[in-house]
Amino acid sequence: MQMLLRDHRGSWGGLGLLRARGARPFDAADIARAARLGPALTAILRRCATRAPLVSAVSVPPTGVVLVGPDERIRAATPSALAWAEHMRAHVRAPEWITLASVTGLAMRARRLPSSSDAGPLVIGPAAVYGGWISVEAQPLDDDIAIVIQSAPHSQALAAFCDWYGLTPRERTMVTHLCDAFSAKQIARLAGLSLHTVNDHLKTIYRKTGATGRDELTAALNR
Numbered sequence: 001m002q003m004l005l006r007d008h009r010g011s012w013g014g015l016g017l018l019r020a021r022g023a024r025p026f027d028a029a030d031i032a033r034a035a036r037l038g039p040a041l042t043a044i045l046r047r048c049a050t051r052a053p054l055v056s057a058v059s060v061p062p063t064g065v066v067l068v069g070p071d072e073r074i075r076a077a078t079p080s081a082l083a084w085a086e087h088m089r090a091h092v093r094a095p096e097w098i099t100l101a102s103v104t105g106l107a108m109r110a111r112r113l114p115s116s117s118d119a120g121p122l123v124i125g126p127a128a129v130y131g132g133w134i135s136v137e138a139q140p141l142d143d144d145i146a147i148v149i150q151s152a153p154h155s156q157a158l159a160a161f162c163d164w165y166g167l168t169p170r171e172r173t174m175v176t177h178l179c180d181a182f183s184a185k186q187i188a189r190l191a192g193l194s195l196h197t198v199n200d201h202l203k204t205i206y207r208k209t210g211a212t213g214r215d216e217l218t219a220a221l222n223r
Helices: 028-050 079-092 098-110 156-162 171-181 184-191 195-209 214-221
Strands: 003-005 010-016 064-068 074-079 122-125 133-141 144-151
Touching: 003 028, 010 028, 028 074, 028 156, 064 079, 064 098, 074 079, 079 098, 079 144, 098 133, 098 144, 098 156, 122 156, 156 171, 156 214, 171 195, 171 214, 184 195
Parallel strands: none
Antiparallel strands: 003 010, 064 074, 064 144, 122 133, 133 144
C-alpha cells in the first residue's frame, strides 16, 4: 500500500507499506486507518526535516554527473557522483536500490518531457536528510539522460526551504533579499515598508527557521 504524505501546502513524502508473502492483502479498513494517520505522519516528517541544524558541519562533494542510458541503466558516473552516492547513503541510511530507483525514476520522467521543455525534472533534498540542501536534476543528452547532483544554489533551494519552514510569500521575498546581501534598510526601501516592519518580518523568519540571525540563515542557503 502506498500513501502520499501531504497537507494544504503540498506533498512532503510517501509511505510504502508491505506485508509478508502469504499474508492477507490490505483491505478498505487498512486503507482507512492509514488515511487517518496521514496528517500526523506528515507533521512528524516536516518536524524531523526542520528541527536539524540549519548549517551542517558536514562537507559535501562537488557537482557530480550520472549518465543513464536508453535502457534506464546507469552507463557512467563521475567520481564526484560516486562520492555523492556514498554521502547520501551515509545520511539517508537507505538501501542502495532506493538510490538507484530514484535515479531511474528521474531519468524516466525526463524522457517523457517534450523536447521543447527548457528545464528537466528537479528534486530538492532538505538539509536535515542530506547534510545540506541538494538538487538532483535530469536533462536529455543525446540518447542518454544526464543526472546532475550538486549542493543546491539558493535560487533552486529557496522555494522548497520556505515551504518546509512554513514561510509566507512576503517572508520568502525577505529571505531572497537576504541571500542577495541586501541590508534591512535596503529591503525596506525595495519593499516599500518601514524598517521596523522589515525587522519584525526578519524576527519571524528567524523564529520559524531556528536561525540565530541572517548569517546562519544565508549560510544555510549559500553553501
